[in-house]
Amino acid sequence: MKSFPKGFLWGGATSASQIEGGYAEGGKGLSIYDVRTAGSANEPRYYTYLDKDSKPGKFAELRELLPEGAKYALHAGEYYPNHTAIDFYHHYKEDIRMFAEMGFKVFRMSIDWSRIYPTGMEEEPNRQGLEFYWNIFRELKKYNIEPLVTIWHGETPLYIENELLGWANRKTIELFKKYARTLFEEYKGVVHYWLTFNEINNALMFLNLLPTESAANDAQRTFTLLHHRLLASAEIVQMGHAIDPENKIGCMICYGESYPATCNPKDVIADMELKQMQQFYCSDVQVRGAYPSYSNRIWEKYGVQLDVTAEDRAVLKAGTVDFYSFSYYCTSLVTAEDTEGKEKVKGNFTAGIRNPYLEYSKWGWAIDADGLRFSLNEIYDRYGIPVMVVENGLGAADTVETDDSIHDDYRIDYLRKHITALREAINDGVDLIGYTTWGCIDEVSMVTGEMKKRYGFIYVDRDNEGSGTLKRLKKDSFYWYKKVIASNGENL
Ligand code: BG6
Numbered sequence: 001m002k003s004f005p006k007g008f009l010w011g012g013a014t015s016a017s018q019i020e021g022g023y024a025e026g027g028k029g030l031s032i033y034d035v036r037t038a039g040s041a042n043e044p045r046y047y048t049y050l051d052k053d054s055k056p057g058k059f060a061e062l063r064e065l066l067p068e069g070a071k072y073a074l075h076a077g078e079y080y081p082n083h084t085a086i087d088f089y090h091h092y093k094e095d096i097r098m099f100a101e102m103g104f105k106v107f108r109m110s111i112d113w114s115r116i117y118p119t120g121m122e123e124e125p126n127r128q129g130l131e132f133y134w135n136i137f138r139e140l141k142k143y144n145i146e147p148l149v150t151i152w153h154g155e156t157p158l159y160i161e162n163e164l165l166g167w168a169n170r171k172t173i174e175l176f177k178k179y180a181r182t183l184f185e186e187y188k189g190v191v192h193y194w195l196t197f198n199e200i201n202n203a204l205m206f207l208n209l210l211p212t213e214s215a216a217n218d219a220q221r222t223f224t225l226l227h228h229r230l231l232a233s234a235e236i237v238q239m240g241h242a243i244d245p246e247n248k249i250g251c252m253i254c255y256g257e258s259y260p261a262t263c264n265p266k267d268v269i270a271d272m273e274l275k276q277m278q279q280f281y282c283s284d285v286q287v288r289g290a291y292p293s294y295s296n297r298i299w300e301k302y303g304v305q306l307d308v309t310a311e312d313r314a315v316l317k318a319g320t321v322d323f324y325s326f327s328y329y330c331t332s333l334v335t336a337e338d339t340e341g342k343e344k345v346k347g348n349f350t351a352g353i354r355n356p357y358l359e360y361s362k363w364g365w366a367i368d369a370d371g372l373r374f375s376l377n378e379i380y381d382r383y384g385i386p387v388m389v390v391e392n393g394l395g396a397a398d399t400v401e402t403d404d405s406i407h408d409d410y411r412i413d414y415l416r417k418h419i420t421a422l423r424e425a426i427n428d429g430v431d432l433i434g435y436t437t438w439g440c441i442d443e444v445s446m447v448t449g450e451m452k453k454r455y456g457f458i459y460v461d462r463d464n465e466g467s468g469t470l471k472r473l474k475k476d477s478f479y480w481y482k483k484v485i486a487s488n489g490e491n492l
Contacts, residue, residue, distance in 0.1 A: 002427050004489040009146065009433060012099060012440020012457070013108035013391050015153035015198065017082045019443045020112065022089030026128040029118025030158040032166075035072045038081045038449040038464060041363055045449045048075045061206075071162040079466055081444045081451065086460045087470050088441075092136055094472060095441055098458055100143035102478060103485035107145050108390055108436040109136070110153035110198065113179050119159035120175045125182045137190050148390070148436065149191050150252065151180055151236065153198040167225035173232045180236040184243040192248060194240060195325055195390070196233040199254035200226070201282040205349035207302075208278065219302035227306055230285050234319025248322045251286035252390060255279060255326040255379070256350035257371045261335035270336040278350075280382070287324060287383045289317040323433065324383055327391030328418075331355065331371040348447060363395055363453060369417035376425035376432065386433045392418055393438040395445065395453040398475065406459050406475040415477070416492045423489060437481075441472070457481050 017033035039045035044060035052069030059065040115129035260267035332352025394414040439455025462468035
């Protein structure tokens with residue numbers, strides 16, 4: 001059995017809004033994440049806004065529920081978990097030291113657009129924001145940890161959302177290009193690995209989660225904003241290569257792997273159609289440089305008219321990525337039948353019916369290591385370019401013992417099985433170049449806004465209500481992952 005290749009990029013992954021905090025420090029502007037409240041497994045997170053008469057209101061997820069004339073805004077007295085998050089803004093040295101102790105070769109992080117261009121409209125970047133990331137890169141360099149930078153993990157400045165309607169407006173592409181150019185020029189020679197958009201396809205997954213009528217209403221906006229993001233991605237891939245030919249720039253897909261619920265060909269077709277839309281639509285553009293042949297069927301199904309000009313097609317063609325990266329957490333079952341009365345399960349932006357062969361986490365996400373091997377093969381067979389798994393892990397509640405130890409054997413078990421699957425995939429012939437587990441240090445959950453849903457090797461003392469000392473503690477998985485990296489994946 002083959003082992004992990006020499007120089008394999010072992011590490012961990014985070015995003016700015018989920019760890020940094022310091023939401024009003026260092027000249028940062030507000031981002032869309034700063035107006036998201038805390039939710040739970042059963043209670044949604046809300047976006048807060050002021051309506052046109054300045055009365056406060058809230059809505060959950062469904063953006064078209066934002067009333068006409070309303071603007072996203074902070075509400076006095078509301079708790080916003082991302083404002084402090086785990087305060088990486090002030091703890092980055094300590095945290096990076098701990099990543100180094102585990103032997104990280106790579107650290108995935110995102111840069112917060114609203115820290116660099118507070119409203120997105122400024123002509124000049126915010127120097128304090130750039131310096132904050134310089135400090136992080138210097139610290140990483142000290143330990144020979146390679147940064148893997150996500151340029152957009154959703155941190156759009158609030159001003160752009162309020163005044164331009166975000167990515168639905170084509171003008172946002174130019175503002176994003178200005179921001180990306182700043183990063184490529186500023187950190188030239190320091191950052192070599194970049195991801196353009198985190199989980200660019202999750203807009204489509206989200207559309208599939210909406211009730212049919214809302215999905216029909218939201219489809220035009222969703223496909224349009226996605227077209228703008230795909231164009232922006234292609235433009236900045238070209239830009240990044242022109243500024244530094246050494247840059248390796250990847251796409252990042254939320255790989256919500258799915259299986260047909262039965263061998264009924266109707267289920268197989270339903271699964272195929274879902275995969276084309278959710279898993280392949282975006283990466284076919286980003287890797288192959290053109291909208292795939294099945295796009296017309298999808299646009300027709302949703303009654304979408306997309307304005308794709310000849311110039312747009314040329315941009316997409318010229319801006320293909322160097323490697324493919326993805327998040328992998330769970331799998332789901334797809335059926336052509338009415339799911340009424342069937343037991344439903346969750347996932348990050350996926351929904352399906354329960355797979356009787358799998359176990360589920362406390363948050364209802366399927367645990368399926370074989371699915372990771374399957375996904376890696378599916379991806380590599382399709383695209384044949386280097387692949388990185390940049391998110392994977394188990395969200396679980398941890399217990400701190402009286403001696404500050406944390407026995408997270410469930411997390412070790414999950415990761416062990418998934419790393420074994422990586423090795424199998426390498427044996428299948430997949431050119432896998434790296435693995436960054438999600439939330440290498442506990443962070444604010446994206447979907448629920450909780451702290452209680454933890455992924456880290458490092459525990460952070462902070463709870464769902466924002467109490468706690470922010471003290472860092474090493475979980476059992478910390479020592480385990482250290483051994484895994486030291487043995488290049490042999491000692492599991
Ligand atoms: C991915 C996101 O979809 O899922 C991450 O890229 C997110 O930002 C992760 O944190 C896990 O979701 P959650 O809600 O458990 O944090």
